[in-house]
Amino acid sequence: MRSFELYEPTTVKEAVDTLTRLGSKAKVLAGGSDLVAGVMKDWVEGPGMPLPEALIDVTTIPQLRGIKVDRNGATIGSNMTLTEIIESKELKQQFSLLTDAAHSVASPLIRNYATLGGNLNQRPRCWFLRGPDFHCYKKGGDACFSVSGDNRFHAIIGGELCYIVHPSDTATALLALNAQAKIAGPDGERTVPFDNYFISPRENVLRENVLKPNELMVEVFIPTPASGTKQTWMKLKNRDVYDFALVAVAAAFTVENDDWKDGRVVLGGVAPVPYRATGVENQLKGKNIKNTIKQAAAIIRTVARPMSMNAYKVDIAQAMVERTILQALG
Numbered sequence: 593m594r595s596f597e598l599y600e601p602t603t604v605k606e607a608v609d610t611l612t613r614l615g616s617k618a619k620v621l622a623g624g625s626d627l628v629a630g631v632m633k634d635w636v637e638g639p640g641m642p643l644p645e646a647l648i649d650v651t652t653i654p655q656l657r658g659i660k661v662d663r664n665g666a667t668i669g670s671n672m673t674l675t676e677i678i679e680s681k682e683l684k685q686q687f688s689l690l691t692d693a694a695h696s697v698a699s700p701l702i703r704n705y706a707t708l709g710g711n712l713n714q715r716p717r718c719w720f721l722r723g724p725d726f727h728c729y730k731k732g733g734d735a736c737f738s739v740s741g742d743n744r745f746h747a748i749i750g751g752e753l754c755y756i757v758h759p760s761d762t763a764t765a766l767l768a769l770n771a772q773a774k775i776a777g778p779d780g781e782r783t784v785p786f787d788n789y790f791i792s793p794r795e796n797v798l799r800e801n802v803l804k805p806n807e808l809m810v811e812v813f814i815p816t817p818a819s820g821t822k823q824t825w826m827k828l829k830n831r832d833v834y835d836f837a838l839v840a841v842a843a844a845f846t847v848e849n850d851d852w853k854d855g856r857v858v859l860g861g862v863a864p865v866p867y868r869a870t871g872v873e874n875q876l877k878g879k880n881i882k883n884t885i886k887q888a889a890a891i892i893r894t895v896a897r898p899m900s901m902n903a904y905k906v907d908i909a910q911a912m913v914e915r916t917i918l919q920a921l922g
């Protein structure tokens with residue numbers, strides 16, 4: 593691996609100042625499980641994706657730690673590890689969708705040092721992107737190798753130019769919980785709902801989220817769900833040991849007399865950004881869930897555009913939407 597400079601700021605301001613001074617040469621570092629043990633170790637680089645020359649370790653900033661739950665919701669510092677999130681009794685009680693999703697990430701060892709900020713901002717896992725020999729669109733090249741190559745794990749919805757699937761399980765859960773991120777930059781702080789946080793290849797193939805090079809994620813806020821909200825997480829993997837989602841479904845909704853009142857259904861593993869299935873939600877709205885769920889889940893077929901080797905994911909996504917919602921209903 594190429595050597596790099598390491599900075600250890602102790603405040604958010606110091607980190608932002610250092611990022612601003614060093615420009616595109618620098619990257620934020622948290623647990624390092626993706627950036628160092630993945631991207632940099634494997635020399636994943638290209639004209640649009642240069643290897644960083646300096647890493648700004650944000651795990652030395654106390655402000656980025658902590659979990660606070662009050663009547664308004666939960667605030668989670670971006671440096672909290674996935675294990676700390678899973679082990680929080682307060683989060684488990686009110687936001688089981690997030691703790692279950694976090695628990696399904698990778699292995700216990702990785703969850704012990706992988707952070708929430710790192711999980712949400714990790715780079716995609718397309719095997720062409722992670723291979724040094726493929727200068728695809730996402731690295732600034734002029735081709736997508738998944739179109740004619742092995743695309744069995746790629747996107748079935750919303751791919752254009754690039755057919756990655758967003759790798760983060762916590763992102764899928766947080767979008768279903770209507771959460772938002774607080775971001776710090778040279779002009780102060782801004783708040784971005786996860787509805788608007790992720791960027792599809794159609795908007796900008798070189799980016800996956802709204803973070804600018806001199807910004808960092810400070811914390812995540814999840815509003816307290818309406819009383820009686822049902823939450824369920826379901827993830828299907830290719831193998832039983834740790835793995836990324838083939839398809840994941842996060843559902844959070846309220847019910848009145850078995851009718852769908854309000855809520856969100858979000859899919860992971862199917863699109864370049866966590867995919868909110870508004871078509872499914874609209875089909876269910878105000879209707880008896882058990883009577884309508886089959887028809888609602890079938891909406892997935894109308895939005896899916898599978899590639900040559902991944903049509904199987906459409907069947908799985910449809911079945912999992914149905915199962916997840918029925919399981920949440922009890």
Ligand SMILES: Cc1cc2nc3c(=O)[nH]c(=O)nc-3n(C[C@H](O)[C@H](O)[C@H](O)COP(=O)(O)OP(=O)(O)OC[C@H]3O[C@@H](n4cnc5c(N)ncnc54)[C@H](O)[C@@H]3O)c2cc1C
Nearest residue numbers: 622623624625626627698706707709710711713761809835
């Ligand atoms: C074998 C294996 C299996 C895995 N399985 C899964 C899985 O099933 N589900 C899943 O969701 N993930 C999975 N992952 C990915 C893993 O969860 C991520 O690598 C991890 O969560 C990243 O966290 P980190 O703290 O180590 O981030 P780092 O590697 O330090 O950083 C990752 C990225 O986030 C950026 N970043 C980090 N913190 C911040 C911040 N505060 N503000 C702005 N940017 C920031 C960094 O610049 C970098 O680009 C797996 C990884 C491995 C190696």
Ligand code: SF4
Nearest residue numbers: 718720728736754755
């Ligand atoms: S899907 Fe995206 S990351 Fe993968 S080869 Fe195509 S352009 Fe590159």
